[in-house]
Amino acid sequence: MELSKEEKEHIIQELSIELHAKPDGSGKNLIVPQCPYCGHEGGKYGIYIGKPTERKKPFMAHCFSCGHSTQTLDQLLTDIGRQDLIVTETFDLNGDKHINSFSFLGDEEKEIDDSLCIVEMPEYYKRTHFNKYLNQRGFTEDDYEYFPVGTTRHMNFKFDDYVIFPIIDTGDVVGYISRHIWNKTDIDEYNRKARRNGKFQIMRYRNSTENDFVKLLYNYDTIIEGETDTVILVEGVFDVISLTRKLNLYNNTHIAIVATFGKKISDIQIYKLQSKRVHTIVIGYDGDAVDAIKKTGERLNEYFDCYIADIEDSSQDFDSMDFWEIYDTFAFRLKTLTEYKLNKIQI
Incomplete structure (x- = not known):
């Protein structure tokens, strides 16, 4: 049975109160802070409240932690103990309904593993507020203040002549990007000669490997x-x-x-x-x-x-x-x- 606009809005309101949920930025999903099935916190349980599409229907729900899904509003409302919101053909709606489901990205439901480990910066890394290479690229005092960057001060051969930018997520360092101060043309020319002479080659970037960059x-x-x-x-x-x-x-x-x-x-x-x-x-x-x-x-x-x-x-x-x-x-x-x-x- 298709819900009226008023019925849908009422159910969304009730679900928001019941599950302490908030809409995401797109307004198409309710993000629930704690999964009602596995108890996992962090907003991995979502309820789709957008317009119906070929693959998504309103009030489908999914948890990206435990994988539990519901496909219908009745199913969702029953699971959370709010059968009073189930609308029937003869129901005089002032009332309620069910929701719950989140088909992420319109694809088949799947677990989203966004877990990250904390990464150690290269040995001897130290933040800098002055660097000739960065100054040549237009860096200002505000840039140094707002975007942490540093070097290993020629105390770590692996990172000689690199500037290193930490990647920060919720206050933790979860990776880093290090960029060689030479331009690409000079690096390519050096590497051509190095290959002929069997010498060490220069990498333009030397980045962290602990966390996959698709997560960052x-x-x-x-x-x-x-x-x-x-x-x-x-x-x-x-x-x-x-x-x-x-x-x-x-x-x-x-x-x-x-x-x-x-x-x-x-x-x-x-x-x-x-x-x-x-x-x-x-x-x-x-x-x-x-x-x-x-x-x-x-x-x-x-x-x-x-x-x-x-x-x-x-x-x-x-x-x-x-x-x-x-x-x-x-x-x-x-x-x-x-x-x-x-x-x-x-x-």
Whole structure:
């Protein structure tokens, strides 16, 4: 039986009170802080309250910890002991209903393992507030203050000539990105000679390995649950820092800039954004990443209000653009996914 708008709203309200649940940023799911089946805390139990689709129906529910699912409202209400909310054909609704279910990303239900271990920074790592290489890349005092970075001060051969950025999640270091201070051309030239002479080769990046990077987001802790409405997704650490600097977003709690470490996004990264109740996502990948932007946009569009910052010059990224180029991108070239796809049709 199809519920009326009033019936659905009443049941959502009752479920929110009964289960202490809150809607996520998209408004399509109720996030329950404690699973009623396994008792796991952390918001891994969700109830879908959006519009029906081919694979999802309102009040389907799923726990990403124990895997328990319910497919119907009656099932959910019975399990939580709220049969009084079950609506029948003759029920005069002032009343109630059931909900519960969360088919994450529109895929088949599956466990989302977002667990992370704490990672030790490289031996002899020490934070710095002055670095010649970073200064040449435009780093300011605010950058050093807001984005921890350091070196091993030539006391760890493995990390000589690298700048190292810790990746922080809920206050814990869960990984790091280390970037060699030489440019790619110089590194490639050195490595060609090193291969001929059987010498040690230089890696452009030397990163942590303890946690898979599909579980990580750089600058994630700047997203404040219930306050940060919009997240701009970029590819890398330097994109985050340069965009924050150029738009002066250091203390802005409503907009956060987060890196996905490449031109794609994982289920776990989407789950992490969703759990912070983010409402709007702006994809800010490099201008030449057209196919990747389309794929990422399709995945995000179902769960967030999704837009693309369409960089006019495909050879540029935010790190290389000046303020006015960035301003024009966000002021005049912000597109919905449909608009972006139509704009990128090859004739």
